Amino acid sequence: MPKSAIDKDLERVGELASGTDAIARAMAAPGIALVFIFATLIWAAFSVQAGPFGYLVVVATALAAYMALNIGANDIANNMGPAVGARALSMGMALALAAICEAAGAFFAGGDVVETISRDIIATGTHLETVPYVMVMIAALLASALWVNLATYIRAPVSTTHSVIGGIVGAGIAAAGFSAVVWPTILAIGTGWMVSPAVGGLFAALFLAVVQYSVLEATDRVRAARLWVPVFVSAMAGIFTAYMALKGLDRVWAPPLPMVVFVSLGLALLAWVLARPWIEARTLGMEDSKKQIGSLFRLPLIIAAALLSFAHGANDVSNAVGPLAAIVEAVSADPASTNPVPQWVLAIGALGIAFGLALFGPRLVRTVGEGITRLNEIRGYCVVLATATTVLIAAALGIPISSTHVAVGAIFGVGFFRERMTNGSLYRPVVSPEGVFLRTSHLNPTPEAAVANYHKRRRRLLVRRRHVASIFAAWIITVPATATLAAVIYAAMRLVFRL
Structure with a gap:
C-alpha cells in the first residue's frame, strides 16, 4: 500500500528529530567543556590578585583549564585502557574511578612544579622580563593544548609532557634564541622517547611469558595459580609501593632509598600473606580454564x-x-619566593583532568584498550605492571620518560609476544628427519593436532599494524610540532603587544 503524503511528512519529521538529538549529544561535551573554561575565566577575573599583569594570569588560567581538559581526554587512556580492554571494568566504572584517582592525585599530591619548568628547560642565564616570560608560558600552554586536542581527535595517544616541553622550547627560542634552552634536557627526553617504549614492551612480554609458562601451560592450572598468583600479587605490591614513593607521592613523602626498599619489601610480603587465602578461596571448585x-x-x-x-x-x-x-x-609581589603552588591552581588542574576524562576520555580509552591488540585480565595486568616497573627504574636512574610511551609500548609488547607464541616455534610441531613427532603438550596433544594448530595459526596477526605507524608518527612530531606552533603564537603575541 503506497504511503500517503502525511506518512512521508511524519517520517521526515522523525528523521529530523533523530538528527537533532544526535547533534545535541555531539555538542553536549564541547559545550560543557566551554562552560568549565568560561567559569575558570570568570573566577580568575574576580579572584586573582596579580597587580598590573592580572589580565595575563586570567588568560593563562583559562588556557590551563583547556590544557587540563585535554590531558584528561588523552593521557588517562594509558592507565584505564588495559582495564577496559580486558573487560575488568566497564567504560563508566573506569571513567569514574580514573576521575576520582586523577583528581585526588592532582590536588593532594601535586606540588611545586615551577622550579622544574624554569630550571630544567629554560637556561639559568636566560633573562626575560616579566611580560615576555609570561607570554612564553602562555604560548607554550596554548600550543600544547591545541596539539593534544588534535591528537585526541585523531585517536593518537601522545605525551602531554612532551607537548608542554616542546611548547616551552619553541616559545623560549622565539623569545631569547637557541641559547635559552637547556639542550641536554631535551636530548635526555629524546633518548627516553626512543628507549622507554621498547623497555616497557620487553617487560610486558617478559611478565606475560612468566605467567604463561608458570600457570597457563601447567598441567593443573588451578594448582599452579594457587602457588604463583600470590607471588605475582606480591611483586605488584612491592613494585607499586616503590613506584608511589618515588613518583606518585614524592612531593608529599620523599623517604630515602633504603626506606623505600624496606617498605616495598614489607608490603610485598604482607600482600603475599593476604593473597594466599584469598586465592585459595577463589579457586575452590574453579574450572581448569584460562578464562577462570x-x-x-x-x-x-x-x-x-x-x-x-x-x-x-x-x-x-x-x-x-x-x-x-x-x-x-x-x-607576584615577591618573584624570588619559593611558595608552593596555590591550591586554586591545583584545583583547576584536578577538575579539568576529571572533566576531560569524563567528557572525551572514551575515545582514546577504546583505542588503547581495544584498538592495538586484544587484551584480557592477564595481559592487562602485565601491561600496567610493566608500565610501573619501567617508570620506576627510569625515576631511580634520573631518566625523564613518558608514561604514555611506556604504556603503549607495553601493549605492543604483549601483542607481539602473543604473535610470536602463536605463530612461532612455541606452536611449531617438532619432528625428526624421519617424520617422527618429538614433542607434545596440552596445546598440541597429538602430532595431528600440532600440525593442524600450526597451519591454522601461523599467519595470524594479533597487532593492528596501522596503529603502529600512526602512533609512532605522532610521537616523533610532538616536540617539533608544539615547538613550531608555540614559536608562531609567541611571535603573533609580540606583534599584538608591540614588544
Whole structure:
C-alpha cells in the first residue's frame, strides 16, 4: 500500500528529530567543556590578585583549564585502557574511578612544579622580563593544548609532557634564541622517547611469558595459580609501593632509598600473606580454564590501574598548571619566593583532568584498550605492571620518560609476544628427519593436532599494524610540532603587544 503524503511528512519529521538529538549529544561535551573554561575565566577575573599583569594570569588560567581538559581526554587512556580492554571494568566504572584517582592525585599530591619548568628547560642565564616570560608560558600552554586536542581527535595517544616541553622550547627560542634552552634536557627526553617504549614492551612480554609458562601451560592450572598468583600479587605490591614513593607521592613523602626498599619489601610480603587465602578461596571448585584463571587477575589489575591514575594525576597535573604556576610566581609581589603552588591552581588542574576524562576520555580509552591488540585480565595486568616497573627504574636512574610511551609500548609488547607464541616455534610441531613427532603438550596433544594448530595459526596477526605507524608518527612530531606552533603564537603575541 503506497504511503500517503502525511506518512512521508511524519517520517521526515522523525528523521529530523533523530538528527537533532544526535547533534545535541555531539555538542553536549564541547559545550560543557566551554562552560568549565568560561567559569575558570570568570573566577580568575574576580579572584586573582596579580597587580598590573592580572589580565595575563586570567588568560593563562583559562588556557590551563583547556590544557587540563585535554590531558584528561588523552593521557588517562594509558592507565584505564588495559582495564577496559580486558573487560575488568566497564567504560563508566573506569571513567569514574580514573576521575576520582586523577583528581585526588592532582590536588593532594601535586606540588611545586615551577622550579622544574624554569630550571630544567629554560637556561639559568636566560633573562626575560616579566611580560615576555609570561607570554612564553602562555604560548607554550596554548600550543600544547591545541596539539593534544588534535591528537585526541585523531585517536593518537601522545605525551602531554612532551607537548608542554616542546611548547616551552619553541616559545623560549622565539623569545631569547637557541641559547635559552637547556639542550641536554631535551636530548635526555629524546633518548627516553626512543628507549622507554621498547623497555616497557620487553617487560610486558617478559611478565606475560612468566605467567604463561608458570600457570597457563601447567598441567593443573588451578594448582599452579594457587602457588604463583600470590607471588605475582606480591611483586605488584612491592613494585607499586616503590613506584608511589618515588613518583606518585614524592612531593608529599620523599623517604630515602633504603626506606623505600624496606617498605616495598614489607608490603610485598604482607600482600603475599593476604593473597594466599584469598586465592585459595577463589579457586575452590574453579574450572581448569584460562578464562577462570584470568579472573584471578581482575582485582589486581583494577588496583594497579587506580594507583597509576593517582600517580599520573600527581605528576602530570604539572603539564596543565606548571606554566600557570610559573606565571603566577613571575607576576607576584615577591618573584624570588619559593611558595608552593596555590591550591586554586591545583584545583583547576584536578577538575579539568576529571572533566576531560569524563567528557572525551572514551575515545582514546577504546583505542588503547581495544584498538592495538586484544587484551584480557592477564595481559592487562602485565601491561600496567610493566608500565610501573619501567617508570620506576627510569625515576631511580634520573631518566625523564613518558608514561604514555611506556604504556603503549607495553601493549605492543604483549601483542607481539602473543604473535610470536602463536605463530612461532612455541606452536611449531617438532619432528625428526624421519617424520617422527618429538614433542607434545596440552596445546598440541597429538602430532595431528600440532600440525593442524600450526597451519591454522601461523599467519595470524594479533597487532593492528596501522596503529603502529600512526602512533609512532605522532610521537616523533610532538616536540617539533608544539615547538613550531608555540614559536608562531609567541611571535603573533609580540606583534599584538608591540614588544
